Amino acid sequence: MFLLAYGAVVALASWMTSRRAWMKAAGAVAVLGAVAVLWQAAEDRGALNITALPGDGAGVFVQEGSRTMLIDCGNAFTAQRIAKPFLRAQGVNRLSALALTHGDAQHVAGAAMIATLYHPRQVVTPDARFRSTVYRDTLKAIPAEAKRRAVRSGDLLESAVTLHPAEGWKSSRADDSSLVLELRKHGRRILFLGDLGLAGQEQLLTTRADLKADVLILSRSADQRVLLPEMLAKIAPKIVVYSGSPRGRQTTEARFHADCIRAGARFFNTEESGAVTISVRPNGALQAAPSLGGEVVQLL
Numbered sequence: 001m002f003l004l005a006y007g008a009v010v011a012l013a014s015w016m017t018s019r020r021a022w023m024k025a026a027g028a029v030a031v032l033g034a035v036a037v038l039w040q041a042a043e044d045r046g047a048l049n050i051t052a053l054p055g056d057g058a059g060v061f062v063q064e065g066s067r068t069m070l071i072d073c074g075n076a077f078t079a080q081r082i083a084k085p086f087l088r089a090q091g092v093n094r095l096s097a098l099a100l101t102h103g104d105a106q107h108v109a110g111a112a113m114i115a116t117l118y119h120p121r122q123v124v125t126p127d128a129r130f131r132s133t134v135y136r137d138t139l140k141a142i143p144a145e146a147k148r149r150a151v152r153s154g155d156l157l158e159s160a161v162t163l164h165p166a167e168g169w170k171s172s173r174a175d176d177s178s179l180v181l182e183l184r185k186h187g188r189r190i191l192f193l194g195d196l197g198l199a200g201q202e203q204l205l206t207t208r209a210d211l212k213a214d215v216l217i218l219s220r221s222a223d224q225r226v227l228l229p230e231m232l233a234k235i236a237p238k239i240v241v242y243s244g245s246p247r248g249r250q251t252t253e254a255r256f257h258a259d260c261i262r263a264g265a266r267f268f269n270t271e272e273s274g275a276v277t278i279s280v281r282p283n284g285a286l287q288a289a290p291s292l293g294g295e296v297v298q299l300l
Helices: 004-013 019-045 075-091 110-116 133-141 199-207 229-235 251-262
Strands: 048-052 060-064 067-072 097-099 120-128 145-153 160-164 178-185 188-194 215-219 237-245 267-268 276-280 286-290 297-299
Touching: 019 133, 048 188, 048 215, 060 251, 067 237, 075 110, 133 215, 160 199, 188 229, 188 276, 199 229, 229 251, 229 276, 237 276, 251 267
Parallel strands: 067 097, 097 120, 120 145, 188 215, 215 237, 237 267
Antiparallel strands: 048 060, 048 276, 060 067, 160 178, 178 188, 276 286, 286 297
C-alpha cells in the first residue's frame, strides 16, 4: 500500500512543473518513503520466519520477533559446519529454546556445543524414554544453566503447540516418539513432523482430528516409507520441505516426492535446494524461498 502511494507521489511530482510544487512533491516522497520503511520494519517484527537447514538432522530455526528456537542441530560435524555458522549469520547470541526431537545422534549429538555457544534459556525434549547412550550423554554435557523441560501433547513451546508424543506413549523405536510441533501464525499453519515413524504417525492420526497445515516440514525416518498416504491426505499441505536423499537416488524419496506432487503440494528437498526459509507476514502472505536458487513459492 505504501509503495503504491510512494509511486503515486513520484508520478505526481513528474507531472507538476513549478519549482515550488516540485519541492513539495519531493518532500512528500521523502516522508512517504520514511513511513514505508518504518511500516516494513514493523511488519518484519510481526513476521514468523522458519528456516529448514540442509543436512541430515541439521535442524529447523524458528524466529518470531526476539524469540528464537532451534529444533535439532545435527551431529557434532553438522552442528559445527551448518547450525553454528547459520546462527552466527543470523546474529543470534542466545536461543530462547533448543528442542531435541528424539534419541538419534544424527539429530542431537551436536547439542552440547550449540548450547555452550548460544546459551538456550531452556532445553526441551519429548516426554519419552530413549535407549541411545549418545542422547543421554549429550543431555548430561549440556550446561546446567539451561532449564530442562520434557513436553508432551498439548504443551506449549514458545510459539508452537506439541502434538506428539501423547501422555503415556511408549515405543521401542526412537523415531516413533519424535517430537511433533504445530506453529500457527497470521492464519497459517506449519507442521513440523521431524523423523516421526509410521507407528507414531498412526497414533497421531487416531488422536488428532485436525492435522491440516499449509506447510509440512519433515525428514526421513528409518521406515521404508516417509509418510502414510492417509497422513498426507489429512495434512493436505500446500508446501512440503523435506530433508533426505536427493530425489531419484532412493526409491523411498522418489516415491514420496511423487506422492506430494500428486497431492498438489510444492516440494523442496533441502539436499537439492539448500536451506528453505518459510516466511509468514502479518497479512497472512506466506513465502517459501530456497537458498540455492529455484522457484520461490508464494501463498497469498
